[in-house]
Amino acid sequence: MAATVKWLISRPCTAFYAVLLLLSHQAIADKVLSASSLSTCAKDSGFSASLFKVTFTPENGTLDINIMATSTIQGKVIFDLHVWAYGFPVTRQIIDPCNIPQTGLCPMTPGKFNHPFRISGNEMRGAAETVPAIAYNIPDLDATARAYINLTATGESVACIEADISNGKTVSVDGVKWATATFIGVGLLCSAVTKRFGHTNAAAHGAVSTLAIFAYFQSQSVIGLLAVHIPPIAQSWTQNFQWSLGIVRIGWMQRAITWYQRSTGGRASGILDALGTVSVQVLRRELNNDNLHRRDTAALSTVAKRNSLVNDSGSYVVTGIQRVAFRAGIEITNLFMTGVTFFYMFTLCLVLILALSKGLCELGVRRKLIDPGRASEFRLYWLDSLKGIIMSVCLVGLLQISTLCLWELAERDSPAEVVLAVGFLMTLCVILAFGTYKTLRTLNQTRKDSTNANPAYGLFADVGVLNKFGPLYIQYRASASYFIIPSLIRIVGKAMLVALGQNKPIAQAIALMIIEVGFLIAASVIRPWMDKGINSFHIAISVVDFLNSVLLFIFCNVFSLPTVALGVIGVVFFILNAAFSLILIIYVIASTAVTLFRKDPDGRYYTMADDRTSFMKSRTQIDSTFQLHELHRSAQRDIATDYPIPLK
Numbered sequence: 001m002a003a004t005v006k007w008l009i010s011r012p013c014t015a016f017y018a019v020l021l022l023l024s025h026q027a028i029a030d031k032v033l034s035a036s037s038l039s040t041c042a043k044d045s046g047f048s049a050s051l052f053k054v055t056f057t058p059e060n061g062t063l064d065i066n067i068m069a070t071s072t073i074q075g076k077v078i079f080d081l082h083v084w085a086y087g088f089p090v091t092r093q094i095i096d097p098c099n100i101p102q103t104g105l106c107p108m109t110p111g112k113f114n115h116p117f118r119i120s121g122n123e124m125r126g127a128a129e130t131v132p133a134i135a136y137n138i139p140d141l142d143a144t145a146r147a148y149i150n151l152t153a154t155g156e157s158v159a160c161i162e163a164d165i166s167n168g169k170t171v172s173v174d175g176v177k178w179a180t181a182t183f184i185g186v187g188l189l190c191s192a193v194t195k196r197f198g199h200t201n202a203a204a205h206g207a208v209s210t211l212a213i214f215a216y217f218q219s220q221s222v223i224g225l226l227a228v229h230i231p232p233i234a235q236s237w238t239q240n241f242q243w244s245l246g247i248v249r250i251g252w253m254q255r256a257i258t259w260y261q262r263s264t265g266g267r268a269s270g271i272l273d274a275l276g277t278v279s280v281q282v283l284r285r286e287l288n289n290d291n292l293h294r295r296d297t298a299a300l301s302t303v304a305k306r307n308s309l310v311n312d313s314g315s316y317v318v319t320g321i322q323r324v325a326f327r328a329g330i331e332i333t334n335l336f337m338t339g340v341t342f343f344y345m346f347t348l349c350l351v352l353i354l355a356l357s358k359g360l361c362e363l364g365v366r367r368k369l370i371d372p373g374r375a376s377e378f379r380l381y382w383l384d385s386l387k388g389i390i391m392s393v394c395l396v397g398l399l400q401i402s403t404l405c406l407w408e409l410a411e412r413d414s415p416a417e418v419v420l421a422v423g424f425l426m427t428l429c430v431i432l433a434f435g436t437y438k439t440l441r442t443l444n445q446t447r448k449d450s451t452n453a454n455p456a457y458g459l460f461a462d463v464g465v466l467n468k469f470g471p472l473y474i475q476y477r478a479s480a481s482y483f484i485i486p487s488l489i490r491i492v493g494k495a496m497l498v499a500l501g502q503n504k505p506i507a508q509a510i511a512l513m514i515i516e517v518g519f520l521i522a523a524s525v526i527r528p529w530m531d532k533g534i535n536s537f538h539i540a541i542s543v544v545d546f547l548n549s550v551l552l553f554i555f556c557n558v559f560s561l562p563t564v565a566l567g568v569i570g571v572v573f574f575i576l577n578a579a580f581s582l583i584l585i586i587y588v589i590a591s592t593a594v595t596l597f598r599k600d601p602d603g604r605y606y607t608m609a610d611d612r613t614s615f616m617k618s619r620t621q622i623d624s625t626f627q628l629h630e631l632h633r634s635a636q637r638d639i640a641t642d643y644p645i646p647l648k
């Protein structure tokens with residue numbers, strides 16, 4: 001634990017500066033404030049809008065308004081406008097539309113009104129000066145404007161409308177998405193190459209830490225998928241990691257998927273196409289106001305239903321998975337197919353690459369370009385390697401596939417897609433269950449076969465088992481290989497609570513907290529990973545996962561915290577995760593670099609808890625000790641029964 005803490009507090013400065021750098025990058029963009037949806041904040045509000053787009057440009061002092069609204073208000077009114085930022089009241093202005101000529105709101109008449117208009121001139125220049133400059137630069141500004149419409153004659157309030165203000169700056173940036181995705185890709189590639197050069201341990205370390213970071217990215221994206229109303233900055237940050245669940249928009253793919261969904265009898269949602277005429281409100285927080293709360297919960301109860309786009313006053317409201325899809329520019333009914341298509345395309349690519357290298361290898365040997373001795377292991381075991389690759393892809397994709405498939409079962413976009421979801425989910429579960437069963441059986445047999453056998457022997461001496469099922473257990477010390485079971489359960493548990501709990505945000509947050517605390521305790525008590533460094537690494541990640549789940553629970557606002565506290569906690573969530581992601585990445589890059597430039601990259605890792613190295617080495621270099629010699633021979637016997645071709 002002490003090591004973990006020490007490790008956690010090292011290098012935070014670098015991380016923090018880099019985060020600042022990332023943010024300042026956007027600060028040069030245009031100054032603008034905008035709102036893109038309007039919600040009502042009183043029961044029986046006399047004014048509501050299905051489309052609402054307001055853009056304020058301080059440079060030339062213009063306010064562009066595009067609104068499609070229904071009003072039952074008659075008579076002269078005043079607008080009592082309040083603005084809050086992070087829950088702090090920033091300004092209050094009383095606007096009398098009779099003083100502004102272009103609006104046509106003096107007096108107001110009942111009916112629909114639908115006309116874009118522009119207000120500019122000196123009043124607006126004056127208003128521009130009251131907005132502090134920082135408002136244009138804070139990323140994911142959490143500001144809300146609320147207007148009461150009061151009758152001038154009686155002072156009675158006839159409507160209340162509310163809009164979230166944004167300045168266009170966000171921490172959801174393509175740079176972060178590309179950087180994190182590239183990091184994972186290069187990390188895995190490096191370990192594959194290292195492994196080909198025979199440095200098995202160094203390769204395993206590289207792969208294990210890269211995959212641990214990938215799992216952490218997935219955890220962050222899961223937080224974005226939950227139905228809890230998280231503050232804008234936290235939403236945007238989790239949006240950066242949605243690629244890790246295959247939620248990536250590619251135009252032609254979306255068109256193909258929409259076509260497929262329609263032609264198999266589904267009804268495609270068309271929110272993105274309707275954006276010009278209907279507003280989409282991304283909910284930011286569970287509101288304290290009584291009326292709002294009732295409206296919110298009423299809305300949420302219909303979220304899980306088919307064609308579940310909720311609306312009050314005719315605009316769409318999105319939360320949870322729908323919010324993520326909307327922000328990623330993906331139609332909600334396409335989300336499932338997008339995610340699984342990416343997964344299967346990725347798997348197919350890996351299989352093709354492996355088949356291609358097998359083909360090239362054969363060709364090279366036949367043309368005598370490659371020394372057959374050096375390529376023999378790959379040529380012998382390539383089919384096992386293929387199975388191993390499929391196993392690891394299943395392990396990595398389990399969260400993605402089970403979340404999306406379970407969600408599809410709840411949503412039923414089209415009958416064909418439901419069948420696909422069942423098929424994909426079953427395939428993955430069967431493969432992983434089979435692998436886990438094989439691993440545990442091998443472990444058991446080793447224990448039974450001889451009284452003082454090292455459990456690592458069965459798992460690491462047999463190249464066939466290692467290649468096929470290694471991805472499941474290689475990250476654990478041999479005696480704790482059973483830890484694959486809790487970690488699989490954790491993944492499936494998360495998937496279930498994301499996919500099936502979309503209308504119960506508080507239950508989701510509590511369940512997530514229970515899962516994370518359970519995993520954290522299990523991980524820190526058992527310390528199942530292969531050595532001290534990797535254990536600290538994983539435990540640190542579990543600590544942050546757990547902290548995230550606690551913050552998420554706070555966002556549910558069961559304690560009725562003041563809005564400003566929620567805003568601050570949103571910023572804390574962002575800084576914690578941004579800094580931690582960066583620390584992890586720097587740490588892995590640094591330690592990989594150190595390893596690669598050593599003469600003997602494996603040398604750094606000889607102190608593995610379970611002596612696996614001796615068994616793995618014993619395949620190729622016969623050790624002088626008698627016992628290992630025996631192990632080696634029996635290992636070869638095992639292999640020989642599977643593979644009639646004798647080893648050199």
Ligand SMILES: *[C@@H]1O[C@H](CO)[C@@H](O)[C@H](O)[C@H]1NC(C)=O
Pocket residue numbers: 057059060061062120
């Ligand atoms: C003010 O600037 C914005 C953005 O640069 C532009 O869209 C708008 O048309 C301008 N308005 C006027 C009146 O020039």
Ligand SMILES: *[C@@H]1O[C@H](CO)[C@@H](O)[C@H](O)[C@H]1NC(C)=O
Pocket residue numbers: 078080094148149150155156157
């Ligand atoms: C308008 O009505 C609201 C709600 O009743 C009230 O809080 C506010 O003070 C009123 N504004 C004015 C200027 O009377």
Ligand SMILES: CC(=O)N[C@H]1CO[C@H](CO)[C@@H](O)[C@@H]1O
Pocket residue numbers: 278309310311312313314315316
């Ligand atoms: C845009 C949209 O979906 N509007 C719907 C809002 O809800 C009412 C009924 O509650 C529907 O009639 C609208 O079509």
